[in-house]
Every structure is written in structure tokens, then in C-alpha cells.
Amino acid sequence: MTEQREGPQAASDVESGARDIVIRALGVKRYYGTGDVVTKALDGVTLTVYRGEYLSIMGPSGSGKSTLFNMIGGIDTPTEGMVFIDEIDVARLDAFEMAWMRCNKIGYIFQSYNILPTLTALENVTLPMRFAGLSPDEAREKGAEILRAVGLGDRLFHRPYELSGGQQQRVAVARAMANDPVIILADEPTANLDVDTGAEIIELLCELKRDRGLTVISATHDMKMLNVSDRILWIRDGRVQRLEERRNLDIQIGTVAARGKGTKGKTP
């Protein structure tokens, strides 16, 4: 079952040499339900994510894409198999340690922004810092700095309903950056935005990846996001269907096609 996946996996391992590994998923399975009605959302996925890379995950709805995303994001635990995030075995963490890891290692960006509606932009960014143990003053200073960095220096005390979708998503990006995470997990971050605003968010993510050496993992259908990815992973029926380096793909707006005749991968 795993051999199938090791083809492209092994190839990219060789190519990348001794790159630093951020996430390792080994034979991850996630079943929902019990007995006869068991649903295999993930059926044995093995995946390695390297530090500083931009990985896009694609797949139709119901493919297990979200489930995989949750597994490597430390917000769900596998039924079988192992997930290591920054060399920490997720399965061995208790609730407190999981909370710590979500707080310090991972930044989440959601499709529908999920800015806490009751707090100002600055408070949204400082909350995870307070969770991490920063003092109110430290948090305020650092929060304002990050918000300035994402271009919201003049919106610190605005509440979510006073901000546009793009601005809210910028707050979300700033909030994801709050505790200098290792990984940024972005779940269709541009799906609710218009094309130009979406492009700005993509640009922002790329900047963060470049300047801070962050690992960005995003689930997306947005061709512009695929275009800036280092690798693209296709999931289907709970398995890895295909894993490709960006440079082996020919991406144009609206289509994805394999380059040349050598790669005979199915176009999803």
C-alpha cells in the first residue's frame, strides 16, 4: 500500500538531499465511525514536509484533504500511523502539550478568516501571545509590529466588522505569525476573497516564507497559489495520488498540465 507512494516521495528525498524535515506523516490512517459503517477518510498517507517549503494540497471534497490537513496541523490525531511535527510525536502529547504546540509551533489561517469578532485587530493578534505567556506590554508591542508588517499599521484598534475581507485575512495572517511558528497552515485562504485581494494574501504568504523561513502548507484550488508552491500534493480517496515539484508542472491560469511527454500523471 505504501509502495505506491514511495515512488515520488523517494525521488524528492534524493533531490532535496539532507533538508530539514518539519513534518513527517507515516502511514497515517483516519477512520470515522465503527464496525460496518466505518469511513476511511485517510487510508495510509506517508508524507514528508521540509522546512521552508511551500506545499499545496489539492483534492476534491471528500478526498481526505481536510483530514490530512488536520492531522499534520495537530488538530486531530490519526487512528493509525504516526505524525511528527518538528520531531514531536503528536500521538504522545496530552491536551496541555497539544495546546502548547498549536500555540507555539503552528499558525492557522482559515478560509472564513475566523477573526474573533469581539476583539480588536490588535487583540486578535496578541491573544495567542498571551496564551504563550508574553506580558501584556510585550504582546502589544510585538502585535503592533506584526500588524504593521502586514500593512495594517493604521487598523490596530478596528474591530472585524470594520475591516474588509482582505484586511480580516491579513489580521489572520498576522495572528498566525504571533508566536513565530514553524508552520503556517492555510485552509483555502483565498477562497472567500476576490482575485486581487487573494493575490495580495498569496504575496504576503510568500514574503513570510522567504523572509522568515516559514513552512507554508495550504489546501487550495487557487491556481495562483499552486503557481507559487514548491510542491503540490494531490489527494484522492484518502491516498496520495500524486506529489510533484512545482518545476515539473506547467501551470497556467485555469489549467494544470504535465510538462512534456515524460510525465504521464493524470491531470486532476
Add this chain to the structure above:
Amino acid sequence: MTNAQSQSQIPRQTPLSWRIVLRVSLAGMRRRMMRSVVTVSCVVLALAFLAYMLVLADITQALVELNNPKLNILLQERGVDIFAASQMDPMTILLIGLALLTCAVGIANSMLMSVTERVREIGTLKCLGAQDRFIVKSYLVESTLQGFLGATAGVVLGCAIAVAASAATFPGYVLSSFPAVMVLRSLIVSLFIGLVIAVGASIWPAAVAARKRPVDALRVEE
């Protein structure tokens, strides 16, 4: 590099100060003003009833103890059993109990609805690194504040009505022999009962909220 090493890097998270909890709950209450008002008025009504009954009993008791012949006639005309006025009759106790129970169910219901409304918010908080007890705390702070507000208003209201009503029925006697200590005691007891009910009724919703998983934050709009 080994797992054992990395695992031990994780520090025990220090519990969060109540100030952040208070900040988040207050902001939440302001945002969901209508729901808060409904919950608070539920407490106000139940507590007004309780305080009214208790204060009225205190005043009646004080009047009976005066043992003034003219007043005794007045009391008996009003149906007060001057020989057993110190005990509340079981029917009244049952009524008060029902009012308080209704109040508790009302609060629990309103809180559970607010948990359902806020699933995504709770999930987001968890993704940001909130621990279960942060969620529990924020719900308890919210209900304590609502309980305190509602109970205070209710107790003042109930007491005022009781004093006004008895002053109108027994003119001249109530104010001259006002059982201040007893009334104060009743008010404190009512306030306490109000708080206990408000907090007690929200323990279950708070536990439900804390059990929500961070995955819920990722769910797309309803």
C-alpha cells in the same frame, strides 16, 4: 533530535491570568447583548420573586411580634396566621423553588445556545492555543457577571415591591418597626442563591464548550 529530547522541550503552560479571561468574556457579552439581556432578566424575575417573598415574610414577622391589637386585627384581615407567621407555608416554598428551577433551566438553555453559536469561535481559540480551562473559565466568568447583575437587580426590585406593598397595607407600622437586620439577611441570602444558580446552571454548558474540538474552527460557514 531524538523524540525523547524534543518531547521534553514542551513546558507546562502557565495558567492564564483572569484578566484575559475577563477581557474575552466581557467583549463576548457586549457582542451578544440581546442574549445577555434575556439571561439577566430571567435571573432578575426569579430573584425578585424570591426576595419579595423573603422580605415580606420578614416584615410580617416583625409586625406580628409588635403584638399590637389593632395591627393584629389588620393582619388577620389580610389572612396572616399570626400564630404561625414565622414559618413559610409549603406552597410558597414550592413556588419559589419552581421559579428558581425555571431560572436555572433558562440560563442553561441560553448558555447552551451560545455554545452552539460559538463553536467556530471556540475552535479558533483552541487553534490559537487556548486550553480547555480557558474556555470553561470564560463561560463561568460570563455567567457569574450575568448572575451578579441579575441577582442584584432582582433582589433590589423584589425588596422594593415587598416594602411598598406592606407599607400600603399596614400604613404607619412598617417603617417604624422595619426589621432591617432580618431584611438585609434575606437580601444577602437571595443574592447568594442567585449567584449559585447562575454559576451552577452554566457548569454543564461550559463543559460542553470546553469539549469542542479545534477541528470545528475549520468548518465552513453554517
